Amino acid sequence: MRIAPLVERPDLAAQVAAWGFAEWGHLNPGQTLEQRVIRIQGKMNVDRVPIAFVALDEDGGIVGTASLIFDDLEGDPRNPWLASVYVPPVHRKKGVASALVRTVEDAARRLGYTRLYLFTSTAPKLYADLGWRPLEQCDYRGDHIQIMDKTL
Template sequence: MQSDITLQRLSADDPNVVLVSGWTFEAWGHLHPGLTQEQAIQHLKAECGQGGVPSIFVAIQGETPVGTASLIADDMSIRREFTPWLASVFVVPEWRGQGIASALVRRIEVEAAESGIERFYLYTPDQQALYRRLGWQDEESLEYRGENVTVMSRQLGL
């Protein structure tokens, strides 16, 4: 990752909330039929915790946000027994391939470990290789809201 990129906790009053919400709404809004952009902004603000679950981090290059990732309690309605979740890992297309997603995932892992979380989850339709490289393991493959996804888990503290 470029050395001039920092990872910062997002707060509900941060001016970047609207931008970050726009990224996640554009990328995954189709998984939540009926969700409006305004509702997505309010939902994101509610996930801006002070530490642990929930937390959202943003990768910043200079003054420019270039990526985000979240630690949330629930990301898959059909797997409520799985909690918490790594969610909404997103890097602006022109910044991809520079290790930013990996750095964001690692930051969420630190946040989880510092909160006493021993195991947490994610689901992805197409980034299994990235997460496997970072130590995540496949749990199951299934269809979720019209997409074929892999549910993965990460055991911390081993």
């Protein structure tokens, strides 16, 4: 497996957007898949936030994605955020998500950030096992979420 910035594989932007739309579209009411593709294309950076990453298998096929973004919770002043960590079910339990998380942490560190935030409704144990600290739980747009942070 290799992790690369999405800018190296712009052909995968539509797949990244489709996964995100299917998984978290309900958190952005009114957003269309086409709008999400445009948003993902805006993450094709390597030297500044936002940055999207893709995990690639030995054949160059996409097996996961994650992003480093500035704002993830509307109205929350904390930043930056690890966001949109997604691995299709067939590729889970193989270390893909952990590798993506470490890649985003490294990118944030490289850009001079000393703390990173995330929220999850489904995987708090994954992040806790990677050294993330739970901060608070709350309801956000219909989901019960855990906000976490990590000092880099």
